[in-house]
Amino acid sequence: MSTASRASSAMPPARRPAENYINRDWSLRSWLLTVDHKRIAILYLISVTVFFFIGGLFAMMIRLELLTPQGDLMTSDTYNRMFTQHGVVMIFFFLIPSIPAVFGNFVLPLMLGTIDVAFPRLNLASWYIYSIGGLFTLAAVLLGGIDTGWTFYSPLSTVFSNSNVFLAAIGVFINGFSSILTGLNFLVTIHRMRAPGLTWFRLPLFVWAMYATSLINVLGTPVVAITLLLVVLERVFGLGIFDPTLGGDPILFQHLFWFYSHPAVYIMILPSMGVISEVISAFSRRHVFGYRFIAFSSLGIAVLGFLVWAHHMFTTGMSVYAATVFSSLTMLIAVPTAVKVVNWIVTMYKGSVAIETPMLFAVGFIGLFTIGGLTGLMLATLGINPHLHDTYFVVAHFHFVMVGGAIMGFMAALHYWWPKISGHVYPGRWSKTSAVMIFAGFILTFFPQFILGYLGMPRRYHAYPEEFQALNVLSTAGASILGLGYLLPAIYLTWSLVDGKRAPANPWGAAGLEWQCPSPPPVHNFDHPPVVTDVYDYGDEHLLAALATRAAKGVSVG
Amino acid sequence: MIDNIKNAMPQLFEYLPLHPEQASSVSLPVDILYFVWMALSLFFSLLIAAAAIFMMVHYRRRAPGQVGAPETHAPVVEALSITIPFAIAMAMFVWGAKLYVDLRRPPENAVEYFAFGKQWMWKFQHPNGLRQINHLTVPRDTPIRITMTSEDVIHSFFVPAFRVKQDVVPGRYTTVWFTATETGEYHLFCAEYCGTEHSLMKGTVTVLEREEYEAWLRRESDPATATPASTGEELFTSLACVTCHEESDTTRGPALHGLFGSEIRLASGATIEADESYLRQSILEPMADIRAGYQPLMPTFAGQVSEQQLADLVRYLKTLGAQRASVEHPRPENATPQHGSPDRVEETRSEPTRGRQAPAPAAGASGG
Numbered sequence: 001m002s003t004a005s006r007a008s009s010a011m012p013p014a015r016r017p018a019e020n021y022i023n024r025d026w027s028l029r030s031w032l033l034t035v036d037h038k039r040i041a042i043l044y045l046i047s048v049t050v051f052f053f054i055g056g057l058f059a060m061m062i063r064l065e066l067l068t069p070q071g072d073l074m075t076s077d078t079y080n081r082m083f084t085q086h087g088v089v090m091i092f093f094f095l096i097p098s099i100p101a102v103f104g105n106f107v108l109p110l111m112l113g114t115i116d117v118a119f120p121r122l123n124l125a126s127w128y129i130y131s132i133g134g135l136f137t138l139a140a141v142l143l144g145g146i147d148t149g150w151t152f153y154s155p156l157s158t159v160f161s162n163s164n165v166f167l168a169a170i171g172v173f174i175n176g177f178s179s180i181l182t183g184l185n186f187l188v189t190i191h192r193m194r195a196p197g198l199t200w201f202r203l204p205l206f207v208w209a210m211y212a213t214s215l216i217n218v219l220g221t222p223v224v225a226i227t228l229l230l231v232v233l234e235r236v237f238g239l240g241i242f243d244p245t246l247g248g249d250p251i252l253f254q255h256l257f258w259f260y261s262h263p264a265v266y267i268m269i270l271p272s273m274g275v276i277s278e279v280i281s282a283f284s285r286r287h288v289f290g291y292r293f294i295a296f297s298s299l300g301i302a303v304l305g306f307l308v309w310a311h312h313m314f315t316t317g318m319s320v321y322a323a324t325v326f327s328s329l330t331m332l333i334a335v336p337t338a339v340k341v342v343n344w345i346v347t348m349y350k351g352s353v354a355i356e357t358p359m360l361f362a363v364g365f366i367g368l369f370t371i372g373g374l375t376g377l378m379l380a381t382l383g384i385n386p387h388l389h390d391t392y393f394v395v396a397h398f399h400f401v402m403v404g405g406a407i408m409g410f411m412a413a414l415h416y417w418w419p420k421i422s423g424h425v426y427p428g429r430w431s432k433t434s435a436v437m438i439f440a441g442f443i444l445t446f447f448p449q450f451i452l453g454y455l456g457m458p459r460r461y462h463a464y465p466e467e468f469q470a471l472n473v474l475s476t477a478g479a480s481i482l483g484l485g486y487l488l489p490a491i492y493l494t495w496s497l498v499d500g501k502r503a504p505a506n507p508w509g510a511a512g513l514e515w516q517c518p519s520p521p522p523v524h525n526f527d528h529p530p531v532v533t534d535v536y537d538y539g540d541e542h543l544l545a546a547l548a549t550r551a552a553k554g555v556s557v558g
Numbered sequence: 559m560i561d562n563i564k565n566a567m568p569q570l571f572e573y574l575p576l577h578p579e580q581a582s583s584v585s586l587p588v589d590i591l592y593f594v595w596m597a598l599s600l601f602f603s604l605l606i607a608a609a610a611i612f613m614m615v616h617y618r619r620r621a622p623g624q625v626g627a628p629e630t631h632a633p634v635v636e637a638l639s640i641t642i643p644f645a646i647a648m649a650m651f652v653w654g655a656k657l658y659v660d661l662r663r664p665p666e667n668a669v670e671y672f673a674f675g676k677q678w679m680w681k682f683q684h685p686n687g688l689r690q691i692n693h694l695t696v697p698r699d700t701p702i703r704i705t706m707t708s709e710d711v712i713h714s715f716f717v718p719a720f721r722v723k724q725d726v727v728p729g730r731y732t733t734v735w736f737t738a739t740e741t742g743e744y745h746l747f748c749a750e751y752c753g754t755e756h757s758l759m760k761g762t763v764t765v766l767e768r769e770e771y772e773a774w775l776r777r778e779s780d781p782a783t784a785t786p787a788s789t790g791e792e793l794f795t796s797l798a799c800v801t802c803h804e805e806s807d808t809t810r811g812p813a814l815h816g817l818f819g820s821e822i823r824l825a826s827g828a829t830i831e832a833d834e835s836y837l838r839q840s841i842l843e844p845m846a847d848i849r850a851g852y853q854p855l856m857p858t859f860a861g862q863v864s865e866q867q868l869a870d871l872v873r874y875l876k877t878l879g880a881q882r883a884s885v886e887h888p889r890p891e892n893a894t895p896q897h898g899s900p901d902r903v904e905e906t907r908s909e910p911t912r913g914r915q916a917p918a919p920a921a922g923a924s925g926g
Contacts, residue, residue: 076754149751155728156711156753160677244729246862247843250712251727284617286626293636315714315749316725317732320662324655329646335640341606342639348613351626356612363614367607374599381650383657384592387721390714390749444851456578456718458749461757465745470574509623538625551623 020423020520021098036119036523041106041421043127048102049490051093051134058086063479065447066472071463079462080147081163087150089141092172095133095406096264099271100217101130101182102209103413106421108186110514110521111204113195113530116189126181133175139165139526149460151261154242154253158234165235168227176225179267183217188212195513197532201295204512205288206534208295209274212302216263216270220306224260227253251316258309266305269369270298272409273340276362279412281343282510283359284351287536290343297336304333314385318387323382330380337373341366356508357428360435361412368404368442372397375450393453394448404442411438411489418493419503423520426496430488444478509547511536581744581765582720583737584683587657589721595650632896661722664735671696671788672869675706675713675726677752678759683869685785688779692761694746696738697771703735705834709865714750717763731835738765758829790874793867797859811856818879823850832879837872 021038024030031039061082061327065073074082105123109116117123146168148157157165190211194203203211231253233239242245242253281288288294310318310326344366353359375397379388388394419425448471453459457468464472506515512535517525537543570889577589615769617626671694672683682690682704696702706715706726713726715734721743724734748759766774784792794800802811817832824830837844841863844856 071757076757080751080754080756093814147753151749152714156751159755160711207787244727248729250729284613284626285619285624287629289630289632290636293639314658314722317730320659323658327655327658328648328651331651332644334643334647338643339636339639344633345606345609345613346632346635348610348617350630351613351617352619352624353614353617354619359614363610366610367603370606371599371603374602377647377650378592378595378599380589381595381654383654384588384595385654385658386661386723387588387592387718389723390716390751393596449577453574454577456716456745456747458716458757460751463757536629539628543623544623547623547625551621 005233016050019522020518021523022423022520024523035107035116035124037105037116037120037123038421038502038521040123040127041102044097044101044105044130044213044240046128047131047134047220048094048098051089052098052486053490054138055086055094056483057091058082058089058526060479062086063476065462066464067476069464069466069469069472072226076462077147078145079461080149081141081145083460084146084149085141086135088168088172090402091264091268092175093137095268095402096179097130097175097182098268098406098410099211099413100186100210100267100276101126101178102432103206103275103417104182104213104271106184107417107514108189108207108210109193110188110420110510110517111207111535113198113513113526113532114189114193115525117185117522118192119185122181122310123185126178126185130175130178130180131347133171133173133178135172136167136174138171140164140171143167151257152228152231153252153257154231154234154248154250155244158231159243159245166232169232173225173228173232176221176228179217179221183214183221186214187218190214195529195532198535202532202535203295205277205291205294205298206271206274207448208298209270209277212298213270214265215299216302216305220260220263223256224264227256227260228254229362237527251313251318254313254316255310259306262309262312263305264332265398265401268406269409270301272365272369272406272412273298275409275416276344276365277340278512279358279362279416280347281536282416282508282512283356283362283537284348285354285509286347286351286463287534287538288326288343289347289349291462291536293339294343297339300336304329304336308333308380311380311385311541314382315389327380327382327385331377334373334377341370341373354508356415356509357426357431358412358416360432360439361408361415362437364435365405365408365506366413368400368408368439372400372405375400379550387456388453390459391453392449392457392459395459396449396453399446399449404446408438411435414489414493416508417514418496419452419507420514420521422493422497422500423503424496424500425507426492426500430492431470434485434488437481437488441478441481441483441485444483445475446478448472448474506546509543509550511538511540511543577741578718578721579740579744580719581738581740581742582717582741584657584661585719585721585739587660591650591653591657598646598650643706649747664703664733665701665737668701668735671702671704672873673704673706673726674709674716674865675748675752675759676709676716676868677711678748678755680715680746680748680759680761681866681867683786684775684777684779685786686775687784687789688775692746693764693768694761695764695771695774697768698738698741698765700768701735701737703733705731705733705869707865707869711752712750713748713752713759716747716749717744718747719744720763725750731838733834738763740767741765741767786870786873787877788874789867790870790872793863793871794874797862802856812852815878816873818876820879824848825850825852834872834876837875838868841868841871 021036034040065071065079071079097293146165147163149166152169190207230241233243234243240248242248243249244250277288307331308326310322311330314323351384379385379394379397415431452468452471455468457464503519505518511531513532516530517555560704565836580586580589670685674681680692682694706724707730708726708728715721716723720736720738722734722736724732726732742765744763746761746763748756754758803814805813805815807813819831820832822832830836830847836847842858842860844858845854848854
């Protein structure tokens with residue numbers, strides 16, 4: 001139905017090379033009312049990029065303030081707003097939607113060999129819901145800010161804070177529906193819209209990761225939505241839910257909050273893991289190693305992720321027995337994550353490894369995520385958790401997972417699928433420079449924070465004792481390199497749209513259905529539903545023939 | 559050359575230390591666990607990085623059309639990638655859990671202090687009633703147990719040199735304990751974000767030799783100052799608690815003698831240990847855990863008593879609790895310094911939180 005309406009809409013100008021989802025109609029209206037999963041992905045790409053740079057600006061303000069021990073650049077109230085808004089914007093409006101809403105939307109239907117997601121209109125509605133939630137949160141920022149920490153701990157958030165908790169909480173609450181609906185959409189799409197022959201165990205691992213992520217989104221997000229609603233009810237109407245003076249329990253808030261927000265960490269990292277599985281296989285030109293182990297480890301992480309939330313609360317005075325249970329369950333997550341890392345490395349073994357930009361980001365991911373994961377196990381170790389909790393060790397740990405993991409994965413995905421999405425090739429030298437700068441800047445920013453944390457510097461400190469200055473200066477220096485590393489892609493990717501070479505259908509010589517349709521794909525993706533055997537088969541005759549032709553023509557990858 | 563490096567090492571670590579001062583009985587065990595974990599993490603991170611770099615270099619693409627080897631399976635690799643992380647994680651879990659039990663369980667002879675967190679200051683109270691703000695002075699080699707609560711938002715008591723951290727939560731008591739092993743001055747931080755001046759909610763813990771501490775305490779304390787327990791006793795009378803809580807059980811209310819530390823049965827049928835948190839809650843919310851056999855007659859005192867007064871009342875009730883219990887179960891000799899404080903006797907309790915751990919063996923098991 002939607003196909004017919006799209007096919008009958010405006011025809012491309014005569015001299016365009018071919019009609020595709022971009023050039024079929026340039027009007028703003030056609031973008032804002034689109035139900036094409038590819039266009040919706042672009043809408044999300046623009047939105048999350050805006051939020052990423054807003055969140056990044058807050059981060060730079062934080063690092064600049066911490067250059068000196070005295071709180072001299074801004075007031076305490078301003079500083080508290082900076083780290084709160086950095087957290088809220090980055091987590092709820094960048095990390096959580098980033099890969100699923102942008103690349104999930106764009107490539108999931110392509111990978112399944114289908115025309116769109118199951119509910120295209122719902123998909124557009126999800127973007128509008130996300131945007132409305134984002135506007136509420138931006139309004140909270142512009143009308144005076146939020147200073148509760150992104151964790152909204154009660155009773156600080158419900159009784160004591162004088163900032164715009166209401167607007168921010170409502171913004172995050174609304175945004176939650178976007179996550180839930182996107183998750184639901186993907187689950188149904190993966191169940192119902194796979195191409196002929198695309199059985200469950202032939203699905204690309206990115207699809208498995210999307211499936212696991214969507215499960216968490218659908219099951220977990222309602223909990224945080226209700227929790228934030230309770231915060232609003234207590235704050236506005238004085239309902240005694242968390243406030244102890246009204247008979248509430250502030251620790252209850254933490255249980256409810258982390259019951260979602262721990263799984264949310266996996267909402268952020270699982271999609272990246274899916275990307276890495278694709279990229280490592282594509283640039284090694286080798287069938288992904290241990291396919292089923294990687295697929296099941298995604299589901300394992302999704303399930304275990306729901307059983308470990310109280311490891312954020314070992315210092316609240318919870319019982320020793322409960323702490324033991326949550327610590328041991330957390331330790332179990334070492335297994336599925338280690339399985340993934342080992343299988344990625346072994347995939348490269350005897351491969352034909354091309355050191356292209358996406359591969360640099362992917363290998364960077366493996367290194368940084370490994371450190372993030374191992375330090376997570378350290379934090380889960382009960383004997384040292386009390387000392388490490390709420391220090392810069394925690395800050396370093398989750399930035400290794402979220403920035404070194406999730407954002408490296410996002411960058412890998414962006415550079416891997418950019419030729420498919422935009423139809424243009426970006427300059428390899430600049431993009432590799434960016435990858436190296438991000439990696440080096442990241443290490444310099446966050447590695448010193450592990451030491452700072454063990455030395456005892458608490459997180460969320462506006463001013464700090466002088467003995468912590470040297471490490472803070474290193475961290476700020478790293479952050480400026482990191483910041484430049486992130487600015488570069490914004491420049492050269494934009495430039496590639498204007499002046500970049502046209503990308504062929506399969507610029508990397510990768511297997512996988514998304515590379516079989518033209519770049520950029522036509523509105524309906526595939527002329528005929530493709531018949532699928534093995535999406536990682538680098539021994540496939542057609543692919544080998546195509547690679548040989550390209551090699552003969554001297555075409556090298558972007 | 560090597561000697562030079564060796565000599566320079568301590569200096570290097572003076573400028574770039576990797577751990578805070580080790581000033582408590584748990585500092586070293588925590589550091590050992592941390593550095594073993596750090597070494598393991600570095601080893602595996604470098605191993606994986608080395609493997610990735612080797613693969614990228616050794617198996618780099620040599621011709622544009624080249625593809626990798628066909629798919630292989632290696633069950634041994636998969637089995638190792640499951641068993642090795644599992645074994646290491648579980649071993650470290652057991653090590654960490656054992657240490658955690660020690661961190662959470664104060665020695666029986668710990669000396670009892672109180673602490674109150676509020677935006678943005680720390681208030682401490684010594685066993686003899688002496689108060690300090692943002693400073694805490696403690697004797698060396700003496701187990702200290704601090705019962706803490708907050709008057710507003712959640713705070714967290716963090717002394718890096720002692721490797722201890724405990725959240726301070728409004729509406730309930732939490733406890734932390736430590737034995738300082740080195741004299742000196744140490745940072746005290748609030749580690750839980752608590753609003754505008756969170757980063758200024760810090761102070762100093764001063765550790766003195768015992769004799770110096772005794773002298774300091776005598777100097778600082780006004781002999782005329784009432785002890786917390788005697789203040790609590792006055793409150794007990796002025797709030798008219800005595801009307802219903804007499805020396806033996808009445809129909810209006812149970813006697814409070816011998817109550818503290820005992821297992822009591824609730825109207826709901828559950829049993830609960832009468833610890834500090836229970837006493838506190840029963841004053842503020844008498845209906846929450848009402849004792850079996852009694853009518854819900856008691857009014858709430860929430861809003862009528864401050865956290866400080868509550869702490870005084872609790873200390874007084876603890877002296878009552880000790881009176882009978884000490885007759886039934888003679889306590890082990892107290893090895894802590896003598897402050898001449900009337901609530902010294904009951905400092906033999908070992909359970910930091912109520913009803914969540916095994917019943918205290920020393921508790922006077924009078925039941926409800």
